[in-house]
Amino acid sequence: MSAPSPSRPIYRFGVFEVDPRSGELRKNGVRLKIQDQPLQILLKLLERADQLVTREELRSTLWPADTFVDFDNGLNMAIKRLREALGDLAENPTFIETVPRHGYRFIAPVERGGGRLRTCLTAQMFPRNPDYHGSAALRRCSSCCFSSSLQVSSFTRA
Numbered sequence: 001m002s003a004p005s006p007s008r009p010i011y012r013f014g015v016f017e018v019d020p021r022s023g024e025l026r027k028n029g030v031r032l033k034i035q036d037q038p039l040q041i042l043l044k045l046l047e048r049a050d051q052l053v054t055r056e057e058l059r060s061t062l063w064p065a066d067t068f069v070d071f072d073n074g075l076n077m078a079i080k081r082l083r084e085a086l087g088d089l090a091e092n093p094t095f096i097e098t099v100p101r102h103g104y105r106f107i108a109p110v111e112r113g114g115g116r117l118r119t120c121l122t123a124q125m126f127p128r129n130p131d132y133h134g135s136a137a138l139r140r141c142s143s144c145c146f147s148s149s150l151q152v153s154s155f156t157r158a
Helices: 036-047 055-062 071-086 121-125
Strands: 010-013 016-019 024-027 030-032 052-054 096-099 103-106 111-113
Touching (some): 016 036, 055 103
Antiparallel strands (some): 010 111, 024 030
16 A cells, blocks of 8 residues: 555545545544555545546555555455445445446545534534434534534533
């Protein structure tokens, strides 16, 4: 894996953000766990959004030329884990389109920008209980979840 470049932008798509410098994937401001290979695939697809990225390009991104690995199985599993992290389906893709026998294409609109990743205030307030993030009993912060206004005093438990 190559070291992230300090000049790489933050990518935003749907409710997700990716910071290549820190290797973070966030959904609604909440950091998701993602393994290195799925993250590297996502970054390659985001760099070339709306363009075909061949299986061979992904192989060279993930494994050095002198590495002997079950490439097809390894790539298929990494794509599967990436789709799981994004909640995407191969049969009805929102983000990653399969181009049979050729490669993959990132099909969702992508915003490239600088700055920092957004952090969800709800997740900060209840870091040990992820069930609160997403609970209808909480008003969500406008910076990452919904456009409703934030009323910290109105946070209640169901």
